[in-house]
Amino acid sequence: MAKTTTKSAKKPAAKAATKTAAKAATKPAIKAAKASAKPAKKAAAKPAAKVSEKSTRNAAKSTKKAGLKLSMLKPSVNNMSVRVFARAAGLDHFETDVWGVTRSPEFMGRNPAHLTPMIEDKGLPRGVLWESCAIMQYLANKHGLEKFYPKAPAKRAMIDSAMFYLIGTLYPYVARATYPALNFPQYAGEVGHSDAHPDRKSEAQKAAAAAIAEPLEVFHSFFRNGKPFIGGKNPSIADIRLAATLEFLAVIDYALPGWAKDYMAAMEKKLGKAYAEPASDVRGYIAYVRSQAKA
Numbered sequence: 001m002a003k004t005t006t007k008s009a010k011k012p013a014a015k016a017a018t019k020t021a022a023k024a025a026t027k028p029a030i031k032a033a034k035a036s037a038k039p040a041k042k043a044a045a046k047p048a049a050k051v052s053e054k055s056t057r058n059a060a061k062s063t064k065k066a067g068l069k070l071s072m073l074k075p076s077v078n079n080m081s082v083r084v085f086a087r088a089a090g091l092d093h094f095e096t097d098v099w100g101v102t103r104s105p106e107f108m109g110r111n112p113a114h115l116t117p118m119i120e121d122k123g124l125p126r127g128v129l130w131e132s133c134a135i136m137q138y139l140a141n142k143h144g145l146e147k148f149y150p151k152a153p154a155k156r157a158m159i160d161s162a163m164f165y166l167i168g169t170l171y172p173y174v175a176r177a178t179y180p181a182l183n184f185p186q187y188a189g190e191v192g193h194s195d196a197h198p199d200r201k202s203e204a205q206k207a208a209a210a211a212i213a214e215p216l217e218v219f220h221s222f223f224r225n226g227k228p229f230i231g232g233k234n235p236s237i238a239d240i241r242l243a244a245t246l247e248f249l250a251v252i253d254y255a256l257p258g259w260a261k262d263y264m265a266a267m268e269k270k271l272g273k274a275y276a277e278p279a280s281d282v283r284g285y286i287a288y289v290r291s292q293a294k295a
């Protein structure tokens, strides 16, 4: 088993689901990351001294795969995808919680898109890489992890197609349907981001939620095609990306079809702690925002 080390830019990792969430009441995850230079400076001035360590080490693997740095935000399913993958693939890595610092000059100097997940790895032409799917593809290629990302062109193309379809079609619906409930900032140019009447925003949110059913069914009938996972008998990187994405739907009590519930349970069973640990950060954040909404 690989080693996962987590460092928080602002606070100890173990408190994420509670204290991080509490802070998110006024500064939700991505908003915090988009905060002005002020909190960023504050965060930089106060680097967390505490580093929590988890998991055990597979000596052989760690020598071969050490040195991976992952900058992440705990409530995010984009980040959850890479966090699950790194654990499931047995990659030794070091996680840094970059809550509130993605817009800092230091971070943006390395990553002008200010997006997480972001890895730093020797050999990358610009030293860093963002976009969850590109990160999983790169790491699977680098370490020959064919179990998660098959080499055969036709099989690989299906995994790529599923991931592009997710990022380009399913995720925008999921974001429009859930971000208002998650208190995440929404995309410029969309109703949710505008100063439209709340009723209009609510209609747009409902329309997005209704639109999820079609692409969801495509994952089931076309990409899984009767197999347990998109990857066949074992979860692929496309499965990790899909299951993580579906986690957000709990915040709007989205009625997942039976197959999707079974699929998510099968993912968690198959990947065990590798899935459950990052998922608990997302679930903890959802539980928190829901409790705030009721209060």
Ligand SMILES: N[C@@H](CCC(=O)N[C@@H](CS)C(=O)NCC(=O)O)C(=O)O
Pocket (backbone or CB within 6 Å): 030, 033, 034, 073, 076, 077, 078, 079, 102, 103, 113, 114, 115, 116, 117, 130, 131, 132, 133, 167
């Ligand atoms: N398509 C990207 C989305 C990445 C993304 O939206 N990351 C958000 C967190 S969910 C982020 O880092 N936001 C911080 C910021 O914009 O400053 C992926 O899959 O990695």
